[in-house]
Amino acid sequence: MPGYVIGLDLGRHCVKAAVLKGSFRGYEVEDFLSLEPEASEDGGPPDDAAVFAAAAAILQTIEQPQAQIVVGLPAGRVSTWLLEMPFSDKRRLEATLPFEVENYVPWDLDTIVLDYQVQDKGPPAKVFAAMAPRDRVAALLAGLAEVGIDPRYVTVDAAALAGLLEGVDLGSDAPSAESVDDAPTAQPAPVIIDVGATRTLLTVCPGGQPRWTRSLDHGATFLGRYDLDPQATHSEIDALDEQATQAEQLRSGKAAKVLRTWLSELRASLLAAEESGYSLERVFVCGGGAARPGLAEAMSEVIGIAVEPLPLPPGQVNPEDAPLPEPEHALAYALARRAFAKGGNELVDFRKDEFAFQADSRLYARLAVAGAAALVLLAVGLLGLHIVEVSKLKRQLADQGSLLVSTVQGAFPDVPTSSLGSDRQAIAVMQERLATVEERVKALTGFGTTPLDALKILSEAMPNDVVVDVEEFVVNNEMIRIRGMTDSFASVDKIEAAIQARPGWAEAKSSDVVKARDGKMRFVVTIPREPTEEDEG
Secondary structure (H helix, E strand, O other): OOOEEEEEEEOOOOEEEEEEEEEOOEEEEEEEEEEOOOOOOOOOOOOHHHHHHHHHHHHHHHOOOOOEEEEEEOHHHOEEEEEEEOOOOHHHHHHHHHHHHOOOOOOOHHHEEEEEEEEEOOOOEEEEEEEEEHHHHHHHHHHHHHOOOOOOEEEEHHHHHHHHHOOOOOOOOOOOOOOOOOOOOOEEEEEEEEEOOOOEEEEEOHHHOOOEEEEEOOOOOOOOOOOOOOOOOHHHHHOHHHHOOHHHHHHHHHHHHHHHHHHHHHHHHHHHHHHOOEEEEEEEEEOHHHHOOOHHHHHHHHHOOOEEEOOOOOOOOOOOOOOOOOHHHHHHHHHHHHHHOOHHHOOOOOOOHHHOOHHHHHHHHHHHHHHHHHHHHHHHHHHHHHHHHHHHHHHHHHHHHHHHHHHHHHHOOOOOHHHHOOHHHHHHHHHHHHHHHHHHHHHHHOOOOOHHHHHHHHHHHOOOOOOOEEEEEEEOOOEEEEEEEEOOHHHHHHHHHHHHOOOOOOOOEEEEEEEOOOOOEEEEEEEEOOOOHHHHO
């Protein structure tokens, strides 16, 4: 839903603006503005630059720089066609429509901007196609850009009028058309006639959709300053020259001639619409010229259909508090409503290809930059968290290092403090001391048996009937040695045999067996600590 939307009617004699404010509930009418452009230096009508300058001046008073601007390309500079296609798929239509419309226009396809609106998916689908010369679209956008205006939509002004029929009762009780060629299959359709200062727009819109458009080169200014008699019929206008005085004859005769010319052009256009297959049942008039006294009655007399003022729809939000549009603001109001159209009501838009609205690209670019900035901020945030976490871990590591140094100093007080300058040095000292302790333990344990285990095994191995007095018990890396005394040679042999019977001690040997003075036998038993091949297995 757009925010503020401004529809600009770039009239040659008066620029008009309709300001709408969008919300989730719809749009609210904010204001209607008008400003006359400055006349040219030679006193003639304002040129395009003056019209664009007046539009810029109106926008400055609104003070909504982010508002979406909608303008209309004059229907007289656009070619519109209602085509029947066997499909309504967007991709297929965009591929085939250029070749289809090539049969209807004398222009090279490279020189036009083509857009379309699918009004009925059919089958067959009814497609309203509009073509505008690229140079005319470029000239309009360039002139507006010089005064700082970048319209969001450029549509067909006459086609936009169809949206004003919203809420109008178009029942079947409307008066029927008096057509010269009223085909039985003609489609009932209302007509909107917008009488501007210098042109008149016609839009045939069955079902509220623009199907047939025309633009007449004459408007209210062409009709002059003569007020029309609301009671005068077309035949009475012809007789004014005979009824008036000489002064009145000059004035009224001119008015009658001008009006007759304009009405003839209008009637011819409506007959062309009927010949295209439309039954014109109701005619609505709007625009600044619609307020001229007697004009609607004169139109009804000529075309044979009652002409009604077009009831402009109120805003969708707070309609009771919003300003009501006047007939002269009808086109500006219709253009502004284009920004709120949805679905099949989205009118054609010539802002495509090289004329595509760049603000969308800038918006996407800003979103991309914002996304990149968000990623950068996220990366910086994660990096910051990483740095904080690393700092925290470093502090924990330093605390653990200090604890490690103090632990090593407590366990090995003989280590000088200079050798514990860092946690790595403390770990090295501790590993060195642990290696020394392990060597000492290994020396004490030997091959699979500690000194205590060896003493226990020897005690269990001694024969119960032999008394041994152990004088020496030695355990080292190479051997276990026992020096002792017993009562006889036979006892020594029993001791040797008992030790050899133990697993792993089969190589035990007795030696230095001598008889002492007291009659006892001294002996030495040596048990090698190197395992045999059987023990290794």
